[in-house]
Amino acid sequence: MPVNAVSVGELCRFVARQGDLDLRFTPAPLAEEGRELHQWVAEQRTAEWGDDFSAEVSLSIEHAGITLRGRADGWLPTLPQVEEVKSFRGKLNKMPENRRSLHWAQVQCYGWMLCEREQLETIRLALVYVDADQHSEQILVEYWTRADLAARCTAWCQAYADWLARLTTHREARLAAAAQLAFPYNAMHAGQRTLAENVYIASQRGQSLLAEAPTGTGKTLACLFPALKASARYDKCFFLTAKTPGRALALEGLRQLALEPLVVVELIARTKACEYPGQACHGEECPLAQGFFDRLPAARAAAFERQWLDAAALRQVAAEFSICPYYLSQEMCRWADVVVADYNYYFDAGGLLHALVQENGWRALLLIDEAHNLADRARAMYSCALTRKDNRAVRKLLPTALHKSLKAVDRQWTQLVKPLAEGERKRLAALPEKFLAALQQFVHACNQWQADSGRSLPEPVLEFYFSVVQLCKLAEMPAEQLAQDYIVDVTKIARGEAALHLRNGLPGRWLAPRFEVAHAAVIFSATLSPMEFPRRLLGLPEDTALLKVPSPFCAEQLSVTVHRKLSTRFAHRAASLPALVAVIGEQCLAAPGNYLAFFSSFDYLQQVERLLSARYPMLRLNSQTRHMREQDRQAFVAGFDAGSQCLGLAVLGGAFSEGIDLPGNRLVGAFVATLGLPQFNPVNEEMRQLMDRQFGNGYAYTYLYPGLQKVVQAAGRVIRKTTDNGCVHLLDDRFADAEVRQLLPDWWQIELG
Ligand code: SF4
Incomplete structure (x- = not known):
């Protein structure tokens, strides 16, 4: 659509929603069902009215500098009547007010457009609701004059045109400011410049770029700066991160760049x-959902004016207008220039940002930070697990009418695990048909119950219901994809408990369309080597540009020692423990300062901790524990200040092995007592076979590459600046192997000890 063209749907969404936010779950017809029901209504009308009736009538009108376009579902000039058809499930009188007002607004727009086109003075507006289960229709009718429709619709067009004018002014000012934008520091260093130039080229050309840039490159600014400079080439920039600290870094980078005007949403x-945690998102329970749409226009305008919309700012604006901050943030994504968000908002099956790209045809630039995490995160998004325990737990909370369908699922569990011994796991070629049918029947029964009762399932049941829905949806994928990309297995656990998993190993098939629909994607991290690994695993386009930025650090800054006499293999751990503890203890005594030591598990960490405490009681130990809360994690990191002498013990791949910044004397050395290889177990071995079939290098793709990425991330905590010095001790003989050494940073000068 041209810039000043607006669809009837978008106009009405903007101007005509009223009343409460109401996100009570209501089952809706599937898109395919909706199309069939529209077709069914059109056939009824044609049968009744013959050639006088026209379905799907394209309309357009110009007003206030915008072109309004849309397609009315039915038009009968002899009455004259225009129809808008909506399919639904459940009780019509339970339909939220904001949805009903939206539907009326749409048919009013069509009525106005037809009055103007046909020069009619009055028109009959029909809102046709078709019950997807009953195949019956309820028709609501209003009679309008052309003058009244024109008064209402021109006011809406004017309101939207005013908003568009504001957006246009903002965009022009933003592009002018971006053209003048200067890098916030005197100069970029060489690596940062290389990265920035390549990001600029990718943004300009609409190409994907996979960039490995070591710690210290200043990646965030090197990506954001050229992205903003190239912003005339795309509509929205999404800065996507794996973890909360990544969001904070992105926001900090945007603050430093200080481009004005720029609307940023976190x-x-x-x-x-x-x-109101614990409340449901509708006006009867949450006061911030009450009248949400009545106050949204003013809140939206105020938020847009404010521009900087991190979580705190959104909370303030929302409080000022007494509306929900979370749903205000979702609304503001539509009007933002830059959105900073977790990966799942774009890559998850129902990701909001991806849905907006599809809906609005936006050209989106994706900046994907810490991208070594994306494969695992995407696997989790497209995997699913059900346990029999969940099945039993929800039974107590489930409405009686649904017990029968849940029992049928439980019977299928019995069949599924019957041939298995306790503790036995079995790989399945696909989900058993009868099991799947029972799950689908359960979903259908839940939908029916919600439709008939007009109520939502209780919250814990709803969670279970969504897991079942997700599993049923995943089961719809082509058999070939399931066989190639997934491991399906069932395990019989003790006392009748069992678990069924659909484990995604190759997320690329899900991610590739997300990359395709984007204008460009910059996928960056300090650890992506070898680059073919993430490129193929993530389903990036063949023509993705690959970039390895040289490190700004030199070998003299970091002494790296591989301890060949130590083995941390499980079978050797007890024997090597005293020698390993001696290396750590002696280093801390010889060069006092702050150190971090990384282990493969909490058990191993605790063994080392006990022996260190006994042999080196003078060392101040600070150990990571399982399930640390946010404030405890912050306290752990705060324990490493420039004047302290602290030895932190942590688990590799956990909260402290990446994403923390301890420059200068805050960290002078690291010990890595593991290669980070995922555990050898039947699931990982099957994953290896899956990788082998796909990439021909299953061991490296499953174990070696992911493990070494974690090692390099952890060791990368030591040198953060060109003025830093420190040491890394690699406490395992396998670090000396050629295939492992080639995965370590090439600027390291490694001594074999
Ligand atoms: S404040 Fe909480 S309960 Fe209320 S609408 Fe927002 S998210 Fe829902």
């Missing part, structure tokens, strides 16, 4: 943004 999880 999306955080609903659980963190919610002001």
Whole structure:
């Protein structure tokens, strides 16, 4: 659509929603069902009215400098009547007010457009609701004059045109400011410049770029600066991160660049943004959902004016207008220039940002930070697990009418695990048909119950229901994809408990369309080598540009020692423990300062901790524990200040092995007592076979590459600046192997000890 063209749907969404936010789950017809029901209504009308009736009538009109376009579902000039058809499930009187007002607004727009086109003075507006289960229709009718419709619709067009004018002014000012934008520091260093130039080229050309840039490159600014400079080439920039600290870094980078005007939105999880945890998102329970749409226009305008919309700012604006901050943040994504959010907002099956790209045809530039995490995160998004325990747990909370369908699922569990011994795991070629049918029947029964009762399932049941829905949806994928990309297995656990998993190993098939629809994607991290690994695993386009930025650091800054006499293989751990503890203890005594030591598990960490405490009681130890809360994690990091002498013990791949910044004397050395290889077990071995079939290098793709990426991330905590010095001790003989050494940073000068 041209810039000043707007669809009837978009106009009405903007101007005509009223009343409460109401996100009570209501089952809706599938898109395919909806199309069939529209077709069914059109056939009824044609049968009744013959050639007088026209379906799907394209309309357009110009007003206030915008072109309004849309397609009315039915038009009968002899009455004259225009129809808008909506399919639904459940009770029509339970339909939220904001949805009903939206539907009326749409048919009013069509009525106005037809009055103007046909020069009619009055028209009959029909809102046709088709019950997807009953195949019956309810028709709501209003009679309008052309003058009244024109008064209403021209006011809406004017309101939207005013908003568009504001957006246009903002965009022009932003592009002019971006053209003048200067890098916030005197100069970029060489690596940073290389990265920035390549990001600029990718943004200009609409190409994907996979960039490995070591710690210290200043990646965030090197990506954001050229992205903003090239912003005339795309509509939205999404800075996507794996973890909360990544979001903070992106926001800090944007603050430093200080481009003005620029609307920046930070999306955080609903659980963190919610002001009424435990309440449901509708006006009867949450005061911030009450009248949400009535106050949204003023809140939206105020938020847009404010421009800097991190979580705190959104909370303030939302409080000022008494609306929900989380759903305000979702609304503001539509009007933002830059959105900073977790990966799942774009890559998850129902990701908001991806849905907006599809809906609006935006050209989106994706900046994907810490991208070595993306494969695992995407696997989790497209995997699913069900346990029999969950099945039993929800039974107590489930409405009686649904017990029968849940029992049928439980019977299928019995069949599924019957041939298995306790503790036995079995790989399945696909989900057993009868099991899947029972799950689908359960979903259908839940939908029916919600439709008939007009109520939502209780919250814990709803979670279980969504897991079942997700599993049923995944099971719809082509058999070939399931066989190639997934491991399906069932395990019989003790006392009748069992678990069924659909484990995704190759997320590329899900991610590739997400990259395709984007204008360009810059996928960057300090650890992506070898580059073919993430390129193929993530499903990046063949023509993705690959870039390895040289490190700004030199070998003299970091002494790296491989201890060949130590083995941390599980079978050797007890024997090597005293020698390993001696290396750590002696280093800490010889060069006092702050150190971090990384282990493969908490058990191993605790063994080392006990022996260190006994043999080196003078060392101040600070150990990571399982399930640390956010404030405990912050306290752990705060324990490493420039004047302290602290030895932190942590698990490789955990909260302290990446994403923390301890420059200068805050960290002078690291010990890595593991290669980070995922555990050898039947699931990982099957994953290896899956990788082997796909890439021909299953061991490296499953174990070696992911493990070494974690090692390099952890060791990368030591040297953060060109003025830093320190040491890394690699406490395992396998680090001396050629295939492992080639995965370590090429600027390291490694001594074999
Ligand atoms: S404040 Fe919480 S409960 Fe209320 S609408 Fe927002 S997210 Fe829902």
